[in-house]
Amino acid sequence: MLVVALFLIATDLMILRKFRINYIFIFDLDPHYRVTHVQIYRLAMMLLTIIMLCFMGQILVSKLDYIFDPPTAIFALALISIFVILCFMPIHLFYLKSRKQLIKVLLHIFASPFGKVNFKHFFLADILTSMI
Numbered sequence: 001m002l003v004v005a006l007f008l009i010a011t012d013l014m015i016l017r018k019f020r021i022n023y024i025f026i027f028d029l030d031p032h033y034r035v036t037h038v039q040i041y042r043l044a045m046m047l048l049t050i051i052m053l054c055f056m057g058q059i060l061v062s063k064l065d066y067i068f069d070p071p072t073a074i075f076a077l078a079l080i081s082i083f084v085i086l087c088f089m090p091i092h093l094f095y096l097k098s099r100k101q102l103i104k105v106l107l108h109i110f111a112s113p114f115g116k117v118n119f120k121h122f123f124l125a126d127i128l129t130s131m132i
Helices: 002-018 038-064 074-088 096-110 121-131
Strands: none
Touching: 002 038, 038 074, 074 096, 096 121
């Protein structure tokens, strides 16, 4: 689901730039830090590669269960661990500044009944609640 969302965000970013919509002002982003749609596509493809490697490992373990004796959900746990580590690692890989800003916005969303709500908080909260 995350990879599909990233592909759709990159496509949306490409459309917004094509029609010259000032999304940086609308979503109150840093004007000096710009992420292009190609960078988001690249990130989505890297995450898709990790997902596919874990999926193929899971299939390999389930088909060759008479040779291997690891727990059944080892690759699912590895995938979740990799994604959590990628989200919270403090190294300048995978767009650290964007990850910090996303975590900050998510914290503002969780504290929204008690604090100030901007358009970007409302928009992301609406997307998150509509995913169900």
